[in-house]
Amino acid sequence: MKIAATALIALAVLALGGPAAAHHSFAAQYDADKPVTLKGVVTRVEWTNPHARFYIDVKDERGNNVNWNLELASPNYLKRAGWSSTSLKQGDEVTVEGSLARSGANMANARLVTFPNGTRVFARSSQDGG
């Protein structure tokens, strides 16, 4: 039942995957020509505006943890799509697909998130209108 609920949430989030503009131009903050896939462990979740954010520790080539700052949609969009502030939890191992920030910081938009149970969902970052 828990799994079914998760799947339904995933469906709701997936269905959001259409283009729309957020409160800033996506292309001004992120470079769609620099896609990135990050696998790591959630260290913190910020259920805040204008974007919910979460942070993950990713191992670099030398085995050191590097903390990445990842943008989700606004909390309201996420909530309406079935997410909650506890959908991602500290300690969860996740995979994030997005685009790198133009600023060069360890930051990306989390366009797609793969949860520990394997569910892969759109997170409606500013690229998709969050």
Place this chain on the structure above:
Amino acid sequence: MRTTVALGAALAALSLGYSTAAQQVPADSTAPAGSGGANNPALVGSVPDAPVPRLPDGTPDLSGVWVGAGPIGDISSGLMPGQQLALLPAAEALMKSRMAADDPEARCLPTGVPRIAPYPWRIVQTPAFGKPTHLFFLYEGNIHSFRQVFMDGREHPDDLEPTWYGHSVGHWEGDTLVIETVGFNDLFWFDFVGHPHSTQLRTVERYTRTKFGQLEVVTTVNDPGAYAKPFTVKFTHTLRPGWDLMEYICNENNQDVEHIRGPAGL
């Protein structure tokens, strides 16, 4: 068993939904608000195929939660046929000088008029003593604010100080709500690409609920301080039956601005 079937169907739809959605989303999306997720049928809810509702005095009832859509990336994409933007030289120079990080909306400041943010907003019409007195736009974002439209027949005052939403008075012409606004500041941008305006800006917005679930807004922008001639743009908003507004405090954790780079653009 029932749970298993539901799960199976959900997963099947999940994989289908993902591949379809992934193909439809451009890598660098700049499409107008509401063209994608905000119009997702699963979230929009059931929109009745019914006549436009009316208030006791016969005027259309515009109340409800709407999600805006229109040319917020580049206002020129929403021009009515035959219209054009005729930027004056100083306004053109200002536009070219603008950097994306300076867009007030990215800094959690209001969109002004006619720009709308891709967040839900509610129209509230307030009758008193049998007559309309005010009309309010309650914006969930961006920002979490409101517009006040006086419906009691008053004129614009002559001692206005410039503000983000200006001073708005409204009246009905048939089934169309006409809102005239003056007294704007020159701080907000019309779009992501940075189309400017001056404090001489005057707008006339015409709201028509063309269907139960659709609200068209045709706005004439008259700003002799920035444009050689007026122009008219169209926005189309769609109803979200059963939705409620939620809190949205943009400035609680706005990390975007310090990472935005380059000139204003899509």
